[in-house]
Amino acid sequence: xxxxxxxxxxxxxxxxxxxxxxxxxxxxxxxxxxxxxxxxxxxxxxxxxxxxxxxxxxxxxxxxxxxxxxxxxxxxxxxxxxxxxxxxxxxxxxxxxxxxxxxxxxxxxxxxxxxxxxxxxxxxxxxxxxxxxxxxxxxxxxxxxxxxxxxxxxxxxxxxxxxxxxxxxxxxxxxxxxxxxxxxxxxxxxxxxxxxxxxxxxxxxxxxxxxxxxxxxxxxxxxxxxxxxxxxxxxxxxxxxxxxxxxxxxxxxxxxxxxxxxxxxxxxxxxxxxx
Amino acid sequence: xxxxxxxxxxxxxxxxxxxxxxxxxxxxxxxxxxxxxxxxxxxxxxxxxxxxxxxxxxxxxxxxxxxxxxxxxxxxxxxxxxxxxxxxxxxxxxxxxxxxxxxxxxxxxxxxxxxxx
Numbered sequence: 001x002x003x004x005x006x007x008x009x010x011x012x013x014x015x016x017x018x019x020x021x022x023x024x025x026x027x028x029x030x031x032x033x034x035x036x037x038x039x040x041x042x043x044x045x046x047x048x049x050x051x052x053x054x055x056x057x058x059x060x061x062x063x064x065x066x067x068x069x070x071x072x073x074x075x076x077x078x079x080x081x082x083x084x085x086x087x088x089x090x091x092x093x094x095x096x097x098x099x100x101x102x103x104x105x106x107x108x109x110x111x112x113x114x115x116x117x118x119x120x121x122x123x124x125x126x127x128x129x130x131x132x133x134x135x136x137x138x139x140x141x142x143x144x145x146x147x148x149x150x151x152x153x154x155x156x157x158x159x160x161x162x163x164x165x166x167x168x169x170x171x172x173x174x175x176x177x178x179x180x181x182x183x184x185x186x187x188x189x190x191x192x193x194x195x196x197x198x199x200x201x202x203x204x205x206x207x208x209x210x211x212x213x214x215x216x217x218x219x220x221x222x223x224x225x226x227x228x229x230x231x232x233x234x235x236x237x238x239x240x241x242x243x244x245x246x247x248x249x250x251x252x253x254x255x256x257x258x259x260x261x262x263x264x265x266x267x268x269x270x271x272x273x274x275x
Numbered sequence: 276x277x278x279x280x281x282x283x284x285x286x287x288x289x290x291x292x293x294x295x296x297x298x299x300x301x302x303x304x305x306x307x308x309x310x311x312x313x314x315x316x317x318x319x320x321x322x323x324x325x326x327x328x329x330x331x332x333x334x335x336x337x338x339x340x341x342x343x344x345x346x347x348x349x350x351x352x353x354x355x356x357x358x359x360x361x362x363x364x365x366x367x368x369x370x371x372x373x374x375x376x377x378x379x380x381x382x383x384x385x386x387x388x389x390x391x392x
Contacts (some may be wrong), residue, residue, distance in 0.1 A: 224385065
């Protein structure tokens with residue numbers, strides 16, 4: 001963070017965290033696709049859904065490669081990569097739900113899958129609370145819609161409204177988690193800004209100390225030299241008085257540098273005592 | 276009076292002022308110069324020592340210890356341009372019997388010190 005402006009450092013840290021979240025999203029999605037391919041292949045065989053999952057898995061690999069190769073990352077790139085992974089999940093889930101119903105007609109597996117997606121979204125959505133909330137709402141809505149449509153034609157129609165209720169609860173918890181992450185992120189940003197500002201002040205204080213230390217000896221020479229001159233050349237008293245006043249102003253400036261140098265050290269000491 | 280100051284301009288102007296005040300002054304720029312003037316130094320009633328005598332050089336604190344080890348019984352005043360958080364300044368301020376003054380001191384103060392018996 002050395003040498004960076006506070007906002008720039010906070011922004012860079014936010015992009016870094018979002019980048020890790022997007023990488024984790026891609027990695028978890030890749031793992032979920034591979035597991036789904038394996039489960040469905042064992043239970044049903046190959047299908048259109050399997051091909052689409054392979055495509056999505058390849059998209060996840062591509063996203064991971066793209067995110068790792070970018071040295072100068074921007075938040076827009078990270079968010080676009082995240083959305084490129086997340087948005088295809090919505091249509092994939094329609095196909096997967098129909099496949100799952102062939103294995104488990106009670107809809108429990110479908111609801112559980114949507115709950116995992118919603119919670120994962122809450123854990124990993126980079127940066128924006130609104131983006132995460134929109135995705136949570138979209139996936140929850142899709143789950144409830146599928147539950148209504150698919151359950152009507154299956155044994156799931158007999159299982160009360162438990163699935164829908166747990167889905168709504170998962171969505172609510174996910175929104176709470178998103179809100180908590182948003183607040184934690186804001187706090188971290190403020191902390192980073194404060195740390196950068198403190199580092200800047202400490203550098204300024206160190207420079208002030210050096211300037212003051214180097215100025216004091218020449219000031220001492222001037223102070224004593226003008227005094228010696230005023231004794232030797234009393235007829236130049238008006239001129240020497242002006243010089244003395246100028247020296248006095250420099251002495252005051254030097255003592256101001258001294259005070260500004262002490263302030264951050266005091267503040268750091270107080271901060272450390274808090275912890 | 277002994278003055279140990281690595282800045283030659285300041286050393287000379289202090290010597291001029293003290294001489295004009297009617298006192299004797301031995302000016303040295305380093306511990307080595309003080310050691311070379313041992314006999315004359317031990318007759319002084321007051322030593323004014325700059326804390327920082329230059330990079331890689333023994334400090335005013337080293338001069339203090341050397342003087343005391345060799346029987347110097349006069350008062351010792353440290354003069355420093357460094358802030359009170361400098362480790363050498365803190366060490367100097369905690370030495371027994373030593374006084375610490377910050378640069379710049381007024382000419383009147385210097386003359387007053389030189390005039391003390």
